[in-house]
Amino acid sequence: MKKSLFVLSLVVALSLVLSACGGTPAATEEASKTIRVATDATWPPFETVNESTKEIQGFDIDLMNAIAEKTGLTIEYVNVGWDPLLAGMAQCQYDAAISAMTITDERKEQFLFSEPYINAGQIVSVRKDETEITGPDSLPGKTIGVQIGTTGAIEAEKIEGATVKTYDTVDLAFLDLMNKQIDAVVADYPTAVAFVGQNADALMTVGEVFTDESYGIAVCKNNQELVDQINEGLAAVKADNLIPELEAKWLSSGE
Numbered sequence: 001m002k003k004s005l006f007v008l009s010l011v012v013a014l015s016l017v018l019s020a021c022g023g024t025p026a027a028t029e030e031a032s033k034t035i036r037v038a039t040d041a042t043w044p045p046f047e048t049v050n051e052s053t054k055e056i057q058g059f060d061i062d063l064m065n066a067i068a069e070k071t072g073l074t075i076e077y078v079n080v081g082w083d084p085l086l087a088g089m090a091q092c093q094y095d096a097a098i099s100a101m102t103i104t105d106e107r108k109e110q111f112l113f114s115e116p117y118i119n120a121g122q123i124v125s126v127r128k129d130e131t132e133i134t135g136p137d138s139l140p141g142k143t144i145g146v147q148i149g150t151t152g153a154i155e156a157e158k159i160e161g162a163t164v165k166t167y168d169t170v171d172l173a174f175l176d177l178m179n180k181q182i183d184a185v186v187a188d189y190p191t192a193v194a195f196v197g198q199n200a201d202a203l204m205t206v207g208e209v210f211t212d213e214s215y216g217i218a219v220c221k222n223n224q225e226l227v228d229q230i231n232e233g234l235a236a237v238k239a240d241n242l243i244p245e246l247e248a249k250w251l252s253s254g255e
Helices: 002-021 024-031 059-071 082-090 151-157 170-178 189-198 224-239 242-250
Strands: 034-039 047-049 074-079 122-127 143-147 163-167 184-188 203-206
Touching (some): 034 059, 034 082, 059 074, 059 242, 122 151, 122 170, 143 170, 151 163, 163 170, 170 184, 170 189, 170 203, 224 242
Parallel strands (some): 034 074, 143 184
Antiparallel strands (some): 122 184
């Protein structure tokens, strides 16, 4: 009888241990909700480092945080240069990336994209005293500044007779423009509007937006489940009318 009780006790003890171990997958599943999101925080107003707090902030960051809140994701942001960001996403070093990234066919071959969240075609920016440049058709024979690896760089290279100067970050291009080192900058419309708004006494945009582009959130090509989650969250924040609020907060030209 005592032996039977001992065996029963042992079985119960083992059951409790196995039950406790059974909690591990749930904990692992919870931990898997933390995703690494890459961003090149040199592209205000979409992503930049706050000089006071040293935190990454901007339109994209607010949007991604809102998506995370809707979907239960936890985000670990990784600030990385533009070229390493693209290469890292192609190799799935990051789960996702939000960095004012235009959806292109070439990039679709390397990683997945969410639904678009903003239209952002290219526009020309010049100094306020510029009289010759009125749009992209005026750029042959001029020196154009662009950020390397962007769709602005691709479009500038198409302009015959123009000299294209590339920069690691777009703010350096605008700085050279103000210092009369180049004649114009070609950049995404929302970014150009923000820089012009911050330097309205020195800069202006000219002509119309001359390309049709949309920003999307990039996701590792092997993770369709994450794309679906992000799209679900994006749809929810759009339904809450958050995009216009973020445009008013971050993209105001200040004019």
